[in-house]
Amino acid sequence: MNFKKNSKTIFLDKSFNQTIEDDVKLNIILSPSLYWVKKVSLSVKFVRDVIKFLPSIFEDQLLDNKEYKYFAYKDGDDFIAFAYDEKEILDLLKDKKISKSNIEHIYFAQSEFSNISVPIKINSNEVLYLKDN
Numbered sequence: 291m292n293f294k295k296n297s298k299t300i301f302l303d304k305s306f307n308q309t310i311e312d313d314v315k316l317n318i319i320l321s322p323s324l325y326w327v328k329k330v331s332l333s334v335k336f337v338r339d340v341i342k343f344l345p346s347i348f349e350d351q352l353l354d355n356k357e358y359k360y361f362a363y364k365d366g367d368d369f370i371a372f373a374y375d376e377k378e379i380l381d382l383l384k385d386k387k388i389s390k391s392n393i394e395h396i397y398f399a400q401s402e403f404s405n406i407s408v409p410i411k412i413n414s415n416e417v418l419y420l421k422d423n
Contacts, residue, residue, distance in 0.1 A: 296315065297314075297315040297316060297317050297394045297395075298314050298315070298316055298317070299316070299317040299318075299319065300316055300317075300318055300319070301319045301321065301399070301412065302318050302319065302320055302321060302324070302382065302383075302386070302388075303320075303321030303323055303324070303412055303413065303416075304321070304323065304382065305412075305413045306386050307386075309387075310386075310387065310388050310389075310392060312389070312392070314392060315392060315393075315394040316388065316392050316393050316394055317394050317395050317396075317397065318388075318393060318395070318396045318397065319397045319398075319399055319402050320374075320379065320396060320397065320398055320399060321399060321412060321416075322398075322399050322400065322418065323416070324374065324378065324379055324382070325372050325373060325374035325375075325398065326348055326351050326352065326372065326373045326374070327370065327371065327372050327373075327398065327400050328347060328348070328370075328371050329365065329368050329369070329370055329371075330343075330347060330368060330369050330371050331367065331368050331369075332369060337362050337363060337364060337369065340362045340369045340371065341360055341361075341362060344360040344362065344371050344373060345358070345360065347371060348360075348371075348373040351373070352373060356375045356377075356378075357375070357376075357377070358373045358374065358375055359373070359374055359375075359376050360372065360373055360374075361374070361398075363401070365404075370400060370401070372398055372400075379396075399418055403418060403420075404420075405420075406418070406419070406420055407420075
């Protein structure tokens with residue numbers, strides 16, 4: 291994690307309840323409850339080619355009444371792929387009174403915690419852990 295030193299890092303999920311000051315820049319790590327993720331092996335070289343396949347790769351998991359955006363990055367010979375509802379995330383930021391002007395960067399939890407060795411407590415009911423790579 292290479293965050294700027296003058297930014298505050300928060301883990302954002304639906305139970306987030308901190309007060310954010312107006313002049314604080316934030317690095318936000320999104321909870322896995324806000325998106326879907328898959329590790330995929332495809333015979334393509336570039337991320338831009340993977341993105342084209344993601345709607346069909348995620349179609350069995352996503353709700354029909356929402357509009358999803360997709361993101362992927364290369365991980366060795368595989369790709370880590372994400373599907374997320376941007377409106378849901380923006381609504382949560384608004385609900386938690388986090389201004390867009392406060393946001394430095396937004397990260398997916400799997401990207402930032404890919405090498406964890408012990409479970410990380412998210413809230414009283416959920417943990418983040420590494421399962422089968």
